[in-house]
Amino acid sequence: MKLKNKVAVVTGAASGMGKAIAELYAKEGAKVIVADLNLEGAEEVVKGITENNGEAIAVQVNVAKQEDVDNMIDTAVKKFGTLDILVNNAGIMDGFEPVADIMDERWDLIFEINTKGVMRAMRKAIPIFLEKESGVIINTASTGGLNGAHAGATYGASKHAVIGLTKNTGYMYAQKGIRCNAIAPGAVATNISASMKNVNPFGIERTKPVQGVIPRIGQPEEIAQVALFLASDESSFVNGSVITADGGWTAAF
Secondary structure: OOOOOOEEEEEOOOOHHHHHHHHHHHHOOOEEEEEEOOHHHHHHHHHHHHHOOOEEEEEEOOOOOHHHHHHHHHHHHHHHOOOOEEEEOOOOOOOOOOHHHOOHHHHHHHHHHHHHHHHHHHHHHHHHHHHHOOEEEEEEOOHHHOOOOOOOHHHHHHHHHHHHHHHHHHHHOHHHOEEEEEEEEOOEOOOHHHHOOOOOHHHHHHHHHHHOOOOOOEOHHHHHHHHHHHHOHHHOOOOOOEEEEOOOHHHHO
C-alpha cells in the first residue's frame, strides 16, 4: 500500500478524475477527504470507499470561498490528525471564447475556481507541511495550460497560471520537504463539459483541427495512476514538474 496512513484531500472528487484519484488513494491506504461542491456525489464516493474497507469523509466545498477551503483542510486535521497530500482537481471549462468575446464575469468565475481555488488550498496547507517538514501538492492543470488551441482563452490562461504556480511552489519550498507537481491531462472522459456555457462558434471551429488529432480519449483511472505516482515516495525526486498524460496528443506539436 503506497499511501498507508497518509491523509489526502482531493477536490472535485464527486466525479471524473477526482473520484478516481480519491478511490485509488483510499485503496492504497490513504484516509481521504472527498471534497466537492456536489455533496451528494461526494457522499456516494465515500460510501463506495467505505464499502471497500477504506476511510473517507465527504466535505462540501466551493473552492471560490476561502472559508470553505479552510473548513476542508481543517476537517482533514480534525478527523485524521494531519494532512500529507493535497490534490487540487476542481475546475470548470469556458465556452471556447477567443479573447475578443470574453465577458469579465465569466473570466472572473473561471479564475476564481481554476486558479485562485488552487492557490487558496495551497496557502492553507503549506503551513501544515512546513511544520512537519513534508507534504505533497498535486495540481490538475491541462494540456490547455501548455498550448493555445485546446480550449478558450480564459480556460487556457487559468491553467497556464496553475502551471506557473506549481513550478514556483516546487522551487520555493524544495528544501522544506514539500513537493508540488502538476498533471496536464489531455482529452479525458469526465463531465467537465457540463460546465461549458454558450459554446462560441468561432472558437470551437478554430480548435477543430487540433481536436481532430486526439489519438484516443483517456479514462479517469489512467490519470489517477499518475496522481498516485506523484503522491507516493516513488516520485521523491520529482518536484516542480508537469506530467503530460494525453495518449501522445501533444507529442505531435
